[in-house]
Amino acid sequence: MYKWKDTMKLDPQQTADALPYPLLAQEIELLLGDTSVVVPQRLVQRLSDQSSLFVMPASDAKLAITKLITWVADNPSRGLPAIQGEVMVFDVRDGRCLYLLDGPTVTAHRTAAVSLLAAQKLAPNPSGKLLLVGAGVQARAHLHAFVHGLGVKDVVVASRTRASAQLLVDEVLAMGLRAEIAESADEALADCSLVVTATSAQEVALRARPRDDAFVSAIGAFTPTMVEWAPDVCTYMAQHGRVFVDTRDADHEAGDLLQAGLDVTKFPSLQALVRGEVAGACPQNGPVFFKSCGWAGWDLAAARCVVQLPATYCLEPSESLRPIPTA
Secondary structure: OEEEOOEEEOOHHHHHHOOOHHHHHHHHHHHHOOOOOEOOOOEEEEEEOOEEEEEEEEEOOOEEEEEEEEEEOOHHHHOOOOEEEEEEEEEOOOOOEEEEEEHHHHHHHHHHHHHHHHHHHHOOOOOOOEEEEOOOHHHHHHHHHHHHHHOOOEEEEEOOOHHHHHHHHHHHHHOOOEEEEOOOHHHHHHHOOEEEEOOOOOOOOEOOOOOOOOEEEEOOOOOOOOOOEOHHHHHHHHHHOEEEEOOHHHHHOOHHHHHOOOOHHHOOEHHHHHOOOOOOOOHHHOOEEEEOOOOHHHHHHHHHHHOOOOOOOOOOOOHHHOOOOOO
16 A cells, blocks of 8 residues: 555555455445435446446545446456456545545455345345355455355355366365355256356356245346346246346346346336335245346445545545444
8 A cells, every 4th residue: 555645545455455345235235325425327438349448436425436447358368357447536525536446356345245235135045055156256255245244154166167166165165164166057056045146247157047045146247238147037037036136227237137128127226125115035035136237336335434444554534534424
């Protein structure tokens, strides 16, 4: 970490340390009830068939942020992260740039924390096994979020490559938990009540139906052309279970649901759930499918966590940036 004028830059590890998953999930819930929050539609500049530039601003009564990142799907084959960039955090009162946060780390943590919050409120059986479909950055983030936020103790990993699955399994075992590799993600669905799909979403990865007591967080397909779940499975869950989206931006971004021909506008958002406009966990209502596409509000919640850090860790927040009281 280094200080440049009045700005503090946090490296990836420092950014991660500042964003513990349970705390970040709590801050996301508080943000969804904060009427001062303003989040314009994000700008997505397509760079190629495999890459895009994202500009994502958001603000509340005390902070303003802009996340500026690139996403390049095939970067891992180059030895580079798929997501690169930073989150800039500003003081609304005087316009100072207070922090530069590592963009990929913020993205991983806030996405997993959103899934954690949704699972806390919606999962019919949160004490069962966790199936991770994919073994990359997002799968790892969700592993830690669900372990620390839900107390998960059994993990199953399904990945296109056995080597990447084994690396994640080894990490789980090193945490003192139980873990195994699934030869088939579809077959593993029968044993798991918690499911996170975090694939590259270039093609359908799951064609089987989840259990009736399953909670699914589908995060890989965040554009209309991306897909992880077969259309007929999405249709089944819409008809025989419950479907939620992270925000109304998913109405035009939720690839899995859109490619199934479903009217996404009819599915309630996480904000509606938090505000009590729709009911939460209800085991007799079948599987829960939570579609997450991303939103700058989640990055703002991460910034709100960072400004509450003690002075011994980074810059002491100004008086105007003290945590926003909630009724």
